[in-house]
Amino acid sequence: xxxxxxxxxxxxxxxxxxxxxxxxxxxxxxxxxxxxxxxxxxxxxxxxxxxxxxxxxxxxxxxxxxxxxxxxxxxxxxxxxxxxxxxxxxxxxxxxxxxxxxxxxxxxxxxxxx
Numbered sequence: 666x667x668x669x670x671x672x673x674x675x676x677x678x679x680x681x682x683x684x685x686x687x688x689x690x691x692x693x694x695x696x697x698x699x700x701x702x703x704x705x706x707x708x709x710x711x712x713x714x715x716x717x718x719x720x721x722x723x724x725x726x727x728x729x730x731x732x733x734x735x736x737x738x739x740x741x742x743x744x745x746x747x748x749x750x751x752x753x754x755x756x757x758x759x760x761x762x763x764x765x766x767x768x769x770x771x772x773x774x775x776x777x778x779x
Contacts, residue, residue: 712738
């Protein structure tokens with residue numbers, strides 16, 4: 666199962682890199698989002714998903730690390746999702762502004778000659 670997840674993360678990250686190298690602003694933005702999702706998935710999977718284990722110590726009980734889930738990867742991914750949403754919104758506003766000023770969404774600001 667680990668090989669399938671690793672392959673899936675690799676495909677998503679590779680697709681993000683491929684889109685990042687494209688000449689259009691929207692494709693670059695989509696590539697950045699895919700890379701962000703791949704990194705979030707990697708962090709989440711490295712924290713191991715436990716079923717039926719509480720993330721925190723119940724009140725009045727002695728802490729047993731073997732019986733608890735690790736909340737740190739979940740907190741990191743949640744924080745990364747919020748930051749990723751904010752930066753995506755900023756990139757989108759900049760992309761729309763650049764499109765309005767230049768009249769094209771090409772990364773270099775001008776269409777190649779055909």
